[in-house]
Amino acid sequence: MGQATGKVGSTPFPTARRRANLENMNLSTSARRVLTVVLAALTLGGALLLSPASPAAAAAGTGTDKLALTWIEDGQQLRVDGYAYRPRAMVTVRLGSEPIQQARSDENGRVRVTVPQSLIAAGQSGASIVVAGRSASGSSRVLISAVPPRAAVRGPVDVLPWSIGGVAILGLALGALHRRRSRGRARRAPLAFVAAPVGYHCRHAA
16 A cells, blocks of 8 residues: 555656656757847848948940949949040030030040939939040940939848848747747646645545
8 A cells, every 4th residue: 555655646746857857948949949040140141241232233234335324332423434435535424415524535435434423313213324425436426324223222231230120029029939938838837746645545545
C-alpha cells in the first residue's frame, strides 16, 4: 500500500517538469526567431545604405542623335550631354524656347553642361531641353530631349528610414506577441504541478 501511494503521489511531478522544460525550449526558440528576423532586416538595411544610388535614368539614350539628360547631386542639377557637334564650336542650350546658356563643345564634338534644378520648372518632367549648334559638316544640328522625372534619382538611402521604421515596428510586434505568450504559459504552468497528496487515492479507494 505504501509503495503504491508513493508512486501515485510522485508521478505528476516528472511530467510537470518535462512540460516546463518544453515550454522554456519553445520560448527560447521564439526569441531566436525574433532575433533572426530583426538581424536579417537590419542587414538588408545596411546593404541598401552601402549600395550607391543609381543616377536618374536619362530621358534618351546616349546615341549621337539624342541628348542624354541625367539628374545629379541629389537632383539639384540636370546634366546635359550632346554629341556630334562641330569641335570647339559654340552651342546654345534652351529650355523650351527660352535660351538659358551657351557652351562650347570639346575637341570630340561633345557638349556637356549642367542646368540648375531651379531653372527647370521646379524639376517637373515634360519640359524640353534643346541644344542647338552646328555639326562637323557645318549643317545645323539641333537635339531635343524631355526632362526626366526627379523621382528617378531616389536611391536605396532614400527608403532606408522607412525600412528601419518597418523593422522597428515588426520587432516591437513580435516582442509583444512573445511576452503575451510567455505570460499565458506562466499562468498555466502552476496547474501542471498540482498533484494528489500522498495516499489520497489509496484512502478514497479503500
